[in-house]
Amino acid sequence: MTYFVIFLGICFMLGVLAVASNPSPYYGVVGLVVASVVGCGWLVNLGVSFISLALFMVYLGGMLVVFVYSVSLAADPYPEAWGDWRVVGYGLGFIFVIYVGVVLGELVEYWKVGVLTVDSAGVSFVRLDFSGVAMFYSCGVGLLLVAGWGLLLVLFVVLELVRGLSRGAIRAV
Amino acid sequence: MSPLHFSFYSAFTFSSLGLAFHRTHLISALLCLESMMLSMFIPLSMWSIENQTPSFTLVPILMLAFSACEAATGLAMLVASTRTYGSDHLHNLNLLQC
Numbered sequence: 001m002t003y004f005v006i007f008l009g010i011c012f013m014l015g016v017l018a019v020a021s022n023p024s025p026y027y028g029v030v031g032l033v034v035a036s037v038v039g040c041g042w043l044v045n046l047g048v049s050f051i052s053l054a055l056f057m058v059y060l061g062g063m064l065v066v067f068v069y070s071v072s073l074a075a076d077p078y079p080e081a082w083g084d085w086r087v088v089g090y091g092l093g094f095i096f097v098i099y100v101g102v103v104l105g106e107l108v109e110y111w112k113v114g115v116l117t118v119d120s121a122g123v124s125f126v127r128l129d130f131s132g133v134a135m136f137y138s139c140g141v142g143l144l145l146v147a148g149w150g151l152l153l154v155l156f157v158v159l160e161l162v163r164g165l166s167r168g169a170i171r172a173v
Numbered sequence: 174m175s176p177l178h179f180s181f182y183s184a185f186t187f188s189s190l191g192l193a194f195h196r197t198h199l200i201s202a203l204l205c206l207e208s209m210m211l212s213m214f215i216p217l218s219m220w221s222i223e224n225q226t227p228s229f230t231l232v233p234i235l236m237l238a239f240s241a242c243e244a245a246t247g248l249a250m251l252v253a254s255t256r257t258y259g260s261d262h263l264h265n266l267n268l269l270q271c
Contacts, residue, residue: 005177006176006177006180009176009177009179009180009181010180012180012181012184012212012215013180013183013184013187016184016187016188016208016211016212017184017187019187019188019191019204019205019208020187020188020190020191020205020208021191022191022194022196022197022201024198025198025200025201025204028201028204029204031208032204032207032208032211035184035208035211035212036211039211039214039215042177042215043215043218046218046219046222047222048218048221048222048230051218051230051233051234054233054234054237055214055237058237058241059211059214059237059240062241063207063240063241063244064207066244066245066248067200067203067204067207067244067248070200070248070251070252071200073200073251073252073255073261074198074199074200074201074251074260074261076197076198090191090194094187094190094191097186097190098183098186098187101186102179115177116222116223117222118222118225128221128222128225128227128230129218129221129227129230131227132221132226132227132228132229132230132231133230133231133234135227135228135230135231136231136234139228140231143231143235147235147238147239150238150239150242151238151241151242153242154241154242154245154246155245157245157246157249158245158246158248158249161246161249161250161252161253162249162252162253162256
């Protein structure tokens, strides 16, 4: 079970590498979707299923869907996938940077193989993540209001950014 | 460094390097920014798991809310750039170039 979680961690790294090595945006979004699905599975394996569900709904179901259809604005006549030599070069270059950092920083001296989960300290009657997020409404109500105000503000920010012609700051037409 | 900590640390490094290098499209940079947010969400959740503190579970949810704000603003700038220049190529954003 521990090795499965570590495998998910490696898959997460590979998914993010697929975004960072410079493919066409069509293929970059695939890497991001894979990385977020694997991240959700990772969090479920560690025990916090509610946080994983929140990530799935908000990130994958909300934000990434919007990104996927915004990618249609970035049309390439000849899209470069991961088989292209430039993208492979970027990917190998990033792996090399991490490898040098690990070797010079001596990060893998003590490769402790173990996973701390939510239930490592015994039986919990109230799940850790449910009770934690529920604090948003009791102790953290100020944070909730600030976050809600920020989200409302962003609605108007987006409206002003894409408005053009006479009121907008960015658009020239 | 334990393997799980190494994996999200290196994922954050990959995405920040990907953001720093020059790309053709603006949306590739925005995707790297989103992967930075994702690779920060996972360790924030792991903090509350490994230290067994339920109250820290608020922080990844709050981070997700503000990351949604930032993604929306970035996409609005992408739309503005596409409507002005016809594409989101980064070499179009050259007003400050001397």
